[in-house]
Amino acid sequence: MVSFSATNRDPLTTVLFDALSEHMDIRHFTWRFAILGHYDVLNMHWPDHLTKRHGRLQTWVRWMLYLLLMMRVRWGRPVLVRTLHNLAPHEGRRGVELGLLRLTDRWTDTFITMQPDPPLSTRAPIVFIPQGHYRDVYQKMPRREALAKRLLFFGIVRAYKGVPELLDAFAESEDDEMSLRIAGRVLDAEVGSAVRAAAAKDQRVSLHLDWVTHDALAEEIQLSEMVVLPYREIFNSGTVIVALSLDRPVLVPEDQTTARLRDEVGPGWVFLFQPPLTGRDIEVALASHRLSRPSDPPNLSAREWSEIASAYARTFEEAIHANSNS
Template sequence: MDDRRIRVLQSFPEPRPTTNPYLIQLVASLPEDVEVVTFSWFRALLGRWEVFHVHWPETLLHGRTPMRALVHQILSLAVLLRIKVTRRALVRTMHNIAPHEQRSRRARWILALFDRWTTLTIDLSAVTIGSLGRPSLLIPHGDYADWFAGQKRETEVSGRLLFFGMIRPYKQVPALVSAFVALSDPDLSLRIVGQPHSAELAAAIETARAGDGRVTIEFGHASDARLVAEVTSAEVVVLPYREMVNSGAALLALSLGRPVIVPESVTTADLGAEVGPGWVELLDTAEPQVSPATLADALHRLRSAASQRSTAPNLQARGWATIGAAHAAAYRAAVRRVRWNFAPRTMSRN
């Protein structure tokens, strides 16, 4: 067994209030023999590390202006060349099969290099295994039970539906609002809480609301306390994404004891089987986006299954202690592969 300390560069900077809690919990869960370095371009290009752990490679290529984006793309290419030339390990967590937003031709070329030069993938669900043709380790997304343990819960409001999180085009929030407005039940309400990706998307949501007083909107980043209050006061969380390979938002809602309505996929069906009956209801994806009928049907099925629902969803397979140990094993396997061309088998952490 290799007990030597290993140094891992993560692809995100020093955590801020808006940093994804998944990333913070991951770092906290790693054993002492893994030293974590947070991202900066200086550290990536000149710092000492053996593994570069990348979560969403497209974020490294982003810039607020076209010139900044170009600079970040050139720097990303330089980091990739450093990895290739100096035989460092590139580990990728497969949060998605592909980026959700369109990218320039140059960005797509650099992302293809990320794919080609990945040493090992960490797959959060079986759906992405083998998508890059690289050795992989199946390590599920951890829960949020401990993260929100000290936060005050609110009383559930019957009939309240909630969407929360970063509002991006693929999440189809305007379509959700339009579908809800078409429902005539006066006892239903819809809350939209999150930061829109663009002013145009925010305007589309406001337009879809069409003056319906049952729909309330709070744009902007939600603090942990605000998020817990919103989720626990809802009867159900609705996440009508165009597709769902993995979803931290669904696990967050389940961790706070609220059922979810999500698009039908292999991942969401597996999640429903894992957590137990009555916790995960699937939206029919035969239509390109959520409709009044599919939303009403999913809500009816969820309510009908309430009597089968346990006190809390079963999230035992998503504890962070074992997830941290599994990540440490993945880092070491990746280092062995680049040094000795040793390819680990595809494995799961159960």
């Protein structure tokens, strides 16, 4: 069983579930089945999504359900295999919720990480399985030509993603032909206010601060000449892979993860900058891309879902075997 429901809107959950279905009997998450049903493996994604609710009563009910789930995992012994999308929740957790998440870490039997050599302190086995691409998700959608010098940020607008800093850097450029599109739902009211205030000062900036459907997202990406993601930290970013899956170059901060990705996909697709982002960084990256456009699409051959599903299946089997011998 995977820890996301059938209504989850992240495209990763759809392609991963479909790929795993070729190898095993798999179910979406429901609280009833998670606590009372029979299953061999719980593949946990984003545990903080299961612990948070709006309202005090709903929050306490959710915490109690989650504690029951962890007790089921600990003593009922379905194997807990956790896929790490981030090293820590994007929004800080405290008190009871933090304790539940730490309990999850302590009782995880195997970690799956999307980056090799993650900075984890654990006795549990760590297995590297890369983030898969999204070409199959978008292959049937109409192709669109990019608008000249159009830049795009997309995804949920969170503090760590540096959207206000992106707007400040964009404002440094005096190129009137450039435009910037921000597309994504705002979770932090303070960040949202800062984004709206900065955009109001520059007519080259347009905003869509709401949920973006798969079809609309594909169009937003294809209409852009470059995607700019000035995250303050990147452990794994499905957003980068989405852009590359639609053959759009990305500008991202330089670190071990992004440098490795640049070498993997080939020249001309991943452009790096040293934080903080400046207007000059944007202009140089865009000019470099326009000067030598790659003739081949990004090389995402190491991210085929058939191979990823096989690796998941092997990991589950090894975790079950290790659990039966403990």
